[in-house]
Amino acid sequence: MAYCDKTGDHPPASLNNEDSRNGHDPATDKHPTPHSKGNANDCCSTEEARTVSVPHGLCVKKKKLVLHVDLNNTILVSDAVTSQGTIAALDYFISTVTWGQMSKQGKWMWMSDSPSLLPPCEGAVSYYSQFGRVAGFTSSTAGQRFRCVLDEHLAMLRWPKELKGDKELAVKGEDGQLYHWILPSFFQLLKDLVAEGRDFAILFRTFGSDLPRVLSAVSRALTQGSHPLFPDLPALKLSVNETPGQIRCSKKGAVLTRAEERLSTRDGERALYQYLSSVQCLGGFQDHFDWWARNTYSILGGKPLWVDPFDQDVQHIFIDDNIRQNDKDTIVHPKVFLDRDGSETRTASTSELYDLCLVQNDLLKAISDPEYFTQRISICQENYDRNLQQGAG
Template sequence: MKKGKWEWMSDSPSLLQPCTGAVTYYSQFGKVAGFTTVGPGRRFRKVLEEHLELLRWPPDLPEDKELSVKGEDGKLYHWILPSFFQMLHDLTSEGVEFSVVFRTFGSDLPRVLSTVRRAVEDGSHPLFPDLPALKLRVNVTAGRIRCSNKGAVLSRGEERVATGEGERCVYQYLSAAEGLSGFQDHFDWWARNTYSILGGKPIWIDPFDSKVQHIFIDDNIRQNDEDTIVRPTVFLDPEGLQTRTASTSELYDLCLVQNDLMKAIADPGYFTQRILICMENYEGNIQKG
């Protein structure tokens, strides 16, 4: 912004600012209806149309009311990105032992888990019919994470673990996760903390752990701690209990990935590539006690 007038610094969509001091249009004006049809957003109309076409549910396939969703234009689109299912296949093929824990502020987690179970266990996804061969299991019971000044509580069915019992207890609980599962995070807590790192979705990281690596992927992870969706808590000693809140920037491409939605739509191997990069970086950054 200069002399009260908005000036574009780049015509290429990017997760990172094109130069020091640049701010996003969204941060100044919020969500603008019809952004790519009127006003300055028209320059991105072609980009939107190209990625919507890539996101289309194949027209030669029958409609699946769980795996596909009808857009405002009446066309069918993938509800869950194909690159996610491709990741499951790729990591298994690479011999990587892993689990997936969905973390969302939304209320659609039960539907996500049910839909993923159909694809992964029943082989109902027409583009990925071999997923059952991976022998992954989906826990369709949605958990909850609730935060307060006293800490965080994770609950799912009869299971319950809280940071009041020690943050390492929560870390060990999540490290022992198997298959695919999910937790609904505490949006109100994030809002009460001005959408900053202090109220973000909590993740626990032990930089001394050579056996388990936690990787958090989210569209709204940002290097600005005043405007990010995740709160990384890092242990200070091997098997120790003391922790610190780490800046998001120090964990980029190590334990945190800011999802590039356009690349995730366009490149089937996107999630696999991001995870392998994090694994390689983590291997070189494991701390010694």
């Protein structure tokens, strides 16, 4: 087995509008590869936290947060689109965060025994990138070294045996056992945001068909206290718009609809930004998978996210497991406004907004750490505020 012997820090992100004016094309640009700092000899450990300091709880500054949250393999461990149950979905995710490379003899060599979001060294590729979806990855000869990772996180994901199963919040896995359908760390995030007195909204953004069910389950937990681990959620006084919206994209632009509401970028992209910045509490939109596929799963076909670096009052953050620092293979299309109050935007590369407005979800940590989402948002706030201060200077 060949292990990487190089480590490095995450490159600084920025909101530099000069890139677009100098002909920068994020879909073809090559960015430096960040390196993880995990223990290469511990197959049950995951990537260590980044070096950005994380204060307890969330940032004190009361800027409104609009959190765009993916569903599958972000707050749900399942995938209705691919018909994956809990075990299959988690097994698949592990194949996307384990790294190796092909030898000159055409044999696969592992570069690390520790799962990590980012490649441990230059030249390393994920097992999924090399071989595609492999059913039963951790049961295969190549992937069995990561079986302990699967078993460990399934144990943490199991619905407590002493509690009665819930038809919306618990799901039966392929092994017949009950598991959490929505990660407890998501509900903990809601409690943390309210405890901080935060003005916030959460918009579920998914390509899949689970959105109506998620909206219903979350609404019931928030209004009826149906979650046995979080019976006090009604005290948060949060509401859910259970009407699913849609965002559809084409060469002519994007169209957002929900019930009687309809906005189009043909009338200017600023209007959609203002609409999404003004939403309250929780809701959701189904994004346009076919558009992403037609754009070869690249940044240009991804879920649109409008970012205004001049806005001192609102910060948009997108959390998705398929956010990657390879703009030819990523799921969110960041569109950054060029001028204050203007309507013209540019496509920002993923690496530019990584850990500022874009969070690549670590499903393993989202399962194991109840404070995971709270901490990731805190890191984004800290980086974003520092970036704005540097820009102002």
